[in-house]
Amino acid sequence: MKLGVPRGIRDLDPELYEFMEFVRDEFKAASRLFGFRLTEPASLEFLSTLEIKGGPSIRDEIYAFKDKSGRDVALRFDLTVGMARYVASRRGLPLPLKLASFSSSWRYDEPQYGRYRWFYQWDVEIFGPKDVLADAEVIEFTHELHRRIGLDLKVRIGDRRMTEGYIRGLGVEEGRKVLDLMRAIDKLDKKSESEVKEEYVAKGYEAKLLDSVLALSKVKGGLEAIDRVREFVEPTRELLDLFDLLKGKGLDPILDMGVVRGLDYYDSLVFEVFDEEEAGLGAVAGGGRYDVLMKEFGRPELGATGAAGGVDRLILSLKRRGLSPKALETVVVAYTSGLEVEASKLVSRLRADGIACEMDPFRRSLRKQLELASKKARYVVIVAPRELEEGLYVLRDMKSGEELKLDYRNLVGALTRNV
Amino acid sequence: MKLGVPRGIRDLDPELYEFMEFVRDEFKAASRLFGFRLTEPASLEFLSTLEIKGGPSIRDEIYAFKDKSGRDVALRFDLTVGMARYVASRRGLPLPLKLASFSSSWRYDEPQYGRYRWFYQWDVEIFGPKDVLADAEVIEFTHELHRRIGLDLKVRIGDRRMTEGYIRGLGVEEGRKVLDLMRAIDKLDKKSESEVKEEYVAKGYEAKLLDSVLALSKVKGGLEAIDRVREFVEPTRELLDLFDLLKGKGLDPILDMGVVRGLDYYDSLVFEVFDEEEAGLGAVAGGGRYDVLMKEFGRPELGATGAAGGVDRLILSLKRRGLSPKALETVVVAYTSGLEVEASKLVSRLRADGIACEMDPFRRSLRKQLELASKKARYVVIVAPRELEEGLYVLRDMKSGEELKLDYRNLVGALTRNV
Secondary structure, X not given: OOOOOOOOOOOEOHHHHHHHHHHHXXXXXXXXXXXOEEOEOOOEEEHHHHHHHHOHHHHHHOOEXXXXXXXXXXXXOOOHHHHHHHHHOOOOOOOOEEEEEEEEEEOOOOOEOOEOOEEEEEEEXXXXXXXXXXXXXXXXXXXXXXXXXXXXXXXEEEEHHHXXXXXXXXXXXXXXXXXXXXXXXXXXXXXXXXXXXXXXXXXXXXXXXXXXXXXXXXXXXXXXXXXXXXXXXXXXXXHHHHHHHHHHOOOOOEEEOOOOOOOOOOOOEEEEEXXXXXXXXOOOEEEEEOHHHHHHOOOOOOEEEEEEEEHHHHHHHHHHOOOOOOOOOOEEEEEOOOOHHHHHHXXXXXXXXXXXXXXXXXXXXXXXXXHHHHHHOOEEEEEOHHHHHOOOEEEEEOOOOOEEEEOHHHHHHHHHHHO | OOOOOOOOOXXXXXXXXXXXXXXXXXXXXXXXXXXXXXXXXXXXXXXXXXXXXXXXXXXXXXXXXXXXXXXXXXXXOOOHHHHHHHHHOOOOOOOOEEEEEEEEEEOOOOOEOOEOOEEEEEEXXXXXXXOHHHHHHHHHHHHHHHHHOOOOOEEEEEEHHHHHHHHHHOOOOOHHHHHXXXXXXXXXXXXXXXXXXXXXXXXXXXXXXXXHHHHHHOOEEOHHHXXXXXXXXXXXXXXXXXXXXXXXXXXXXXXXOOOXXXXXXXXXXXXXXXXXXXXXXXXXXXXXXXXXXXXXXXXXXXXXXXXXEEHHHHHHHHHHOOOOOOOOOOEEEEEOOOOHHHHHHHHHHHHHOXXXXXXXXXXXXXXXXHHHHHHHOOEEEEEOHHHHHOOOEEEEXXXXXXXXXXXXXXXXXXXXXXX
């Protein structure tokens, strides 16, 4: 029989998982430092919940099905919607509520390089305040997380209200069209300007209108760009305050009117972080404010802002830079035939003393065992009959070939010092 | 609108997640100590893979559906099958392969107290050897994991080949009937003996046969039970070797012929661990050898043995014993209105020095902030206008009410010593 897994789904093998744990550990440490509490939203949602902001077309992009009682359910497509639904459905939670999650989601996209149908994301959200202090916190967290894992990334910030106001100022009134034109900006990530123009002209938009919209999206830069953007549209108070706060935090944000975010639940400040050396990879993470989703969930009094990033893309960035988690050195206890129980006892005793070790469960020859052990460990302990009678173990340095005969106490000392 | 999640599915809220992380951290540490490498099998499998040992009836107990390309897929119902499928489908993996996973699975069961349709399990597996050394390793791991989280549990061991041999010796020849009678033993966990007998007599089995089968399942005890079991059936060589190995490791295993495990992929040695003080909760974890599954997956040369436990039941045990993960103390920086940017700067600086802290993004009154801060932190740092001019911060001990005015260096020193 042929054994496989569905397309776009895969096993997270030990090599990949080591990278994931490296990222997860730093995410946990940063969450603790910032006061975010770890959580995981429900893996399955009612389809109706996911359609609230995604619209009925979301059904085509996710794993939706009927459960055995005939209800329409779907696997979550991100962590934000579930956390927002959780907060919205409970009264009396202490505010602000700062939640973090490192979990997987599912999307029925076409699989591509570095993109899967089942994928892990990290995610932080602040529920309650409609204050730019919360946005600054989320952006600082995003920067800190990447700094910890060795990536000093640039934060690019936009404000959808500015883009929307500008598009409306160009004479576009219908909400659906405004959104459609915002999406044109988002598409510049993956397509050339002329491709996007062609697509939109074919849809019936005027070429001149497209030129004007795309002109705004090219305003990018440090503080001086805030002056330049005034030629198009007045910056919002929140955008200016956010830049002040981030400067105070030692960050060096970039205004980028090309950042609008693809997901429709964002409504004002939005941001993305880029590995400027690997700009072709696209944004490594992003987020923004989505008070409007809380309103749709029946809690208009709650503000919400957050950030999320894909773990696969982050690991690609790490690998390209040659960064990797440290491999663990393991002590292997070898034995000569007939001494298995003694070797097994020693393994247990060493573990009780905090020394990571294991023995060969295949009972292979000593030569074969030493050959295999040298691939994973620097030190090998040999349980040999004569030495055992004297209460001694043979400690072999696989690099130098040197051997020492030690009693248990000195063996532990040597392994603790050296390994 | 009403916001809910499908039945048996839930959000893992921050309180629960803290317990889960506590268990996960110990699981990771124990895995490292024993040389198991972390991994996660595919979340979605082809239904045909899951049916190999579960049979077509498994379809009724899991989340199975057709994906958009019309293929029959299903969410994994445990971690063992996916890891076995992964190992079976690859040639050239180094053996023994010791894999660990801490991940969630889905079953379309009737939800009960402590049982959900989406749940987390820990899991360790050793692929390659058909040697009892590997079974001993897995059992030692299970014991060590529970010891680390504060539960000193008893290991109960059975051997399905002994039970099967005994049942065949009673004159039952048809394989399907042998399995059916093994399941009668498994049912004693949840039902009384007379209920099980009644059910099987109704199915057409003789009452006397049932009495004989259930008599074997009552053989339980330490080493002396090995003598008693000889009245029914000869112990296997592997069972005797396993007891020797576990004694050498300082464990005190119990022979329990009532342990047969419900899942059909186990074929010889099986075990369960029980919280003897909470026997009513059932087994906290269990496992066994399933070489036959590797054979079904086309790799008859590979042995396989493993253990798994549900995280929810483990957390229930922890809570009943009053064990809990330590809460993190967080420093909250308060400010008077107008000093938000200064307070935000201080928060960033403290975090850079490794001190977990946060500020109120609601800009509430100082009185209100102090009231809320006292609920989560022992120490509060107040950024006040006059002190700030002198380069000082006010450190307030919320327990004693004592206040100190400190420059930044001394503030960090005080927080590092005290928090």
